[in-house]
Amino acid sequence: MDLAQFLVQALNGVQYGLLLFLVASGLTLIFGIMGIINLAHGAFYMIGAYLAYWLVGLTDNLFLAILLGIPIAVAVGLVIERLLIARLYDRDHLDQVLLTYGLILILNETQKILWGSDFHGVPVPEMLAGSVPLTENQAYPVYRLFISAVCLGVAAGMWLVIARTRLGMMIRAGASNREMTSALGINIGRVFAIVFALGVALAAFSGMIGAPVSSVYPGMGDRVLIISFVVVVIGGIGSVKGAFIGALLIGLADTFGRVLVPDFASMVIYALMALVLLWRPQGLFGRAP
């Protein structure tokens, strides 16, 4: 592997990792703050991708589609939170796993009813369709660089919100002690709803922005969900910083795994997870149980 190839793979790995981070950060926030293990998180990623496919078909513009799509996804998320998830706060993990598993079945089948079982593609926006030449015969697509930049921007925005705003303060307080935060007069139910909506928005947004580089197909959320779990477990459940590091590790390991050991590519990330857990059972940035 020469330097240019290495660079291409590294950029791919970072782009994949950053996209994963957006999904996984929602998952880890929802768990860390609400104590909810949300298996339906991948389904929101899928909904995002299908919304992008549907709305790009209507508007012919990915950016407009994202602007229109996010409120739809958030509305779906909020209805689900109020109707179902809110009843699970005091239940054990088993009930949460089961209910959100039922949700996956509902959302996956609804997708099939609405959009059918075919594979679809979403075109790359024209203004981002070019490539950046790396060497004489190696080029890198602009759209992938764009994804990385946007994901970094969203990550920075999230850090700002969580570390620097009043809402972020409530979220952090809720994560460290739910009852005490509530006793101090903060409407914890509303904080939960906001966090859930934020998580859904992040997942749906990754689905939308990622749609042009992956294809759009039924059950696409399942694989993303499982890989996000691996990211969250490696990073430490509830830690956004851990999700960031974990997502980059997984993105790079998966991308280079596909090049270096193609026969065992899908196993590389799970082996990485097992190694991390041997060393630190609570994940890289997780609080010891």
Add this chain to the structure above:
Amino acid sequence: MTASPAPVLLHLIALALLAAFPWVGGEFYVDLALTLMILALFALSLDLLVGYTGLVSFGHAAFFGLAGYVLAMITPETEPVSLWAALAACLAASAAAALVIGWFSVRTSGIYFIMITLAFAQMLYYFLSESPAFGGSDGLFVNFRPVAAVGDWLLFDLDDPMVFYYFVLATLLAGYALLTTILRAPFGQVLQGIRINEGRTRALGFPTPRYKLVSFVIAGTLAGLAGFLEAVHTGYVSPGHLSWHESGIVLMVVILGGRGTLYGPVLGAFTFGLLRNGLQDVTEHWILFMGLFIVALVLFLPGGIAGLIRRAPKGGSQ
């Protein structure tokens, strides 16, 4: 687990119904009952973890599917394999996989345990579905059902549907009896102590990780037994048998029936199977209704069917 006569009688009635069914039921329904007995055994094995040891495994299908793959791999293309050798190989493989996965997993608890068992099962899933040696995503055929022979003398013929039905029923019964025995033994009492309060159980001097690991291996081996029966039954095994949907379904069956009872998973398997079958007859979008059913189950019936049964004699609500 009281030894009062009513439950014993109910168990005997259920057994008599299952035993008599092939004589009265149509071919299709006998086959369905057989499938559901296998599912019941699979769910029973998971209940040892979820209901008794307090370990929520979301990767239990790994052991179920692995046993089927082992059977497919050791069955030659031209002749059947010995039942005893096949059973030994399949159970050994499931037990070994459970030992390895369990060794990593029991160090964690709660949500970590859920996610780690899920991740390991996915690892095996991708390994089998991407490796051409195992038929890739198409899976493998089991060309012949194993023969149950001692020397040259054929003990019974699994190719005969009736014989196979009773073989599965006997295996389910054996699994049920084994779990009953385990749970009544001091070992089983420790497991239940771990579920109720692991710290206190450890303080009493029991090395709880080791107990959890043994429980995990027993459950994995029994799941392998169910997977073996499934592969013999359908003559086919695919990565789908190890998928997390399969793990989700069996978890759902345990909860539906009522975890922490042994009759619960069996009831759950039959309720789920009949419901699925009924929905499939009515609509092609049956998965949607199955999802709605699961959501309703969690919201309105947390104790499962067994919870209803336990509440009933006291006259209604909890």
